[in-house]
Amino acid sequence: MNKSSVKTIDIVQKGLKRRYRVERRFRRLGLAAIAASLIFLMLLFVSILGNGYSAIWQTHMRLDVYFDPQVFKDVVVSSADYGRLVKGALRSVFPDVSGRGELRKLSAMVSSGAAFQLREMVMEDRGLIGRQSTLWVPADDDVDMFFKGRLGPESGRLTEDQLSWIDHLKERKMIRKQFNRAFFTAGDSREPELSGIRGALYGSFFTLLITLAISFPLGVGTAVYLQEFAPRNRWTDLIEVNINNLAAVPSIVFGLLGLALFLNVFGVPRSAPLAGGLVLTLMTLPTIVIAGRAALQAVPPSIREAALGVGASRMQTVLHHVLPLALPGMLTGTIIGMARALGESAPLLMIGMVAFIVDIPHGFQDPSTVLPVQIYLWADSPERAFVERTSAATMVLLAFLVIMNGLAVWLRRKFERRW
């Protein structure tokens, strides 16, 4: 007996070193898994920040424009050749540039938006004609990228001449980076330096407004009915199974529903925030219902019993006592659902919100796009400058998501109650 028990402990002792080694390895593996996912997270944010931060600035060039009366002769002011004015201003800086190809390359350094800027100025103040004026106009996207150091001189996007011209402008302090207003005030554009996210922001706003206006009352109503009033029978079971399944249906399927039902049967206009909002409503509804039911469940039965005890009806109990106590939890769930809807893009591709839309939408029926779809569209564009814009738009989207989720967390903290 004695002999064998000594043997057992020996066996245990012998294996102990190996077992501890396995234990340490397992532990390290767990830590590595967490580290890996956090590294991925960091990589994601660093790459987006690194690519996008420079979009705060836009390279501008100073032009001394002479509003030559010759250009405005015999034409309506709105359709004068403003490009000629821009070219003239550039030529006055580089008088020794000649030849068609050279001149074209010179004028290619300024964004095509410069002519529109001049037009706006003249439309506002006709007195400018015949006078000289100094203004800063956006540079072309390649110049912008080069000036920000994102495009090496060896890339071949800019010619030798253009590089020397940029140097010349730099010496004369006629080129500088300034705050990129266009990014926040303009709609989409084919030219990176003229494109902005305002249209997408408005589209997202209108779409989310529809989603919120429909899904919140419907979601709260459903949650209240299922949690407080519904009899336990097959029908309510069916509803519950349906809600749980809808929460896991791929979002693109909702897009197919929107296309076949809302667009083709109901005649909702294509690309409109109305259609997008309806599709996103169906998607967010399960989230709100599930969160709402959890919030109602968290209200202790004693509240209900007390209300019923003093003679309130069941409806009064729920509407006057239970619902107000559950509302913060429901709002938290709704904000999280809205945040998800804000980041959603796949179903919106189906209902035509991917169109190239320059105008800023001003209503629920105007064709528009939303922020994540704008990101998708820009990510597809070949221009190097759009990488920067895409990252910047992503930063704006992430900022909104952080704010919304922060609000949800704050709401939960503030109204969280231990019963």
Added chain:
Amino acid sequence: MITPGIIMIALLLMATTGYYLGVRRSVAAAGGRRLIRNLHSRPTYYGLLTALWCGLPAVTVFSLWQFFDTQVVAHLVISQLPAEIENLEPSHISLLLNDIRNVIARQGSLERIDPALQAAAEHYLHLQRISNTALFVTIMALSMSALVVVRSRINKGLRARNHVEGIVKGLLAVCSTIAVFTTIGIVISVLYESLRFFQAVPVTEFLFGLKWSPQMAIRSDQVGSSGAFGAVPVFAGTLLISGIAMCVSVPIGLMAAIYLSEYAGKTFRAIAKPLMEILAGVPTVVYGFFAALVVAPVIRSLGVTLGLDVASESALAAGLVMGIMIIPFVSSLSDDMINAVPQSLRDGAYSLGATRSETVKHVLLPAALPGIVGGVLLAVSRAIGETMIVVMAAGLTANLTLNPFKTVTTVTVQIVTLLVGDQEFDSPKTLAAFALGLLLFVVTLVLNVIALYVVRRYREQYE
């Protein structure tokens, strides 16, 4: 001109008036403010009852009218047009209607309009005006008569509170049916278009065909266009990418969950868990951008240094990034499942002298396995239905391959490419997207139902 907005505002005014009249009438029926206790319910309820009866039937009529009047007006306009138009195909007629609506929307800004179109537009506008006026009259009459009837019925004994509560409860019940209608809507809309697709392409061809190139079928005179709709390569691509994603997310997610629930201290858990959940909150389009911008080039250049032939839109890049996206999903579900295992099982293992990792491997994981499998199934259905990452990082060509360095395509990518852009609703090309959507819906539904069933059974086991 009467617009739907004006009708809604008028209706709101009617309901408010109804509320005040109801309250006043009930107070009068009681015999004055001081004798309100004689009423069955508080005056508010009489007001609410009147307002609800004023509003609800009218709103129902309003929405039904809005739903049908577009079609009716369109039909009337078409029937007024010259006879040869009536015999056109439905798609042409809808185009024509679009033109007419455009003319109306841009009144005056277009200079040269076909006079026939202009006339049709005016007719359309005229009919719409008639429809709106008729709607206004109907709704006002309905609302007004409801007001009169309810008001005349108000007396001391009317159980107004019970009526109002009954109506509200009915409304709540109607809200809860939306989920069922959504599912029915999905099934019907997807199934209907799919059936039209299967009239052109046999089901067996679609399910077992080995060649997928829907672009070929645009030409109507093409020989053997049905051969281009074999969905097997598309499924294979979906499975390949989802498989890579699972290879990334299941080990990492599971190990992270084990560490967080069994090893980590309170502070570490409080910091690391929310950080990992940020990964779940990042929109998928951002992952897609990340995959296309950073991951795909890195993998490609790595492959080139190793002497491998890597496509620029390799399945590996899309799968890897999708895996990262799913990590928090797997980890939070596994965390729940491991935490659901009773403490007594852990204590039993420790008291026998097992180390922590041995407890995890031999006690916790076997005990939590059904729950974890359910969670993984949910994650698989997530991966199959994920769209933006693959649209941005995976390719369009359907290759039947298991090589992760090659380009493959997925179900969701095909749906997006088939449906984005101009659509013709009678070509098999467009309808194929719905057939793919139907399959996607069925597969994810089956996975979800199994997973939810497994998870629920597992939870009940330890309760």
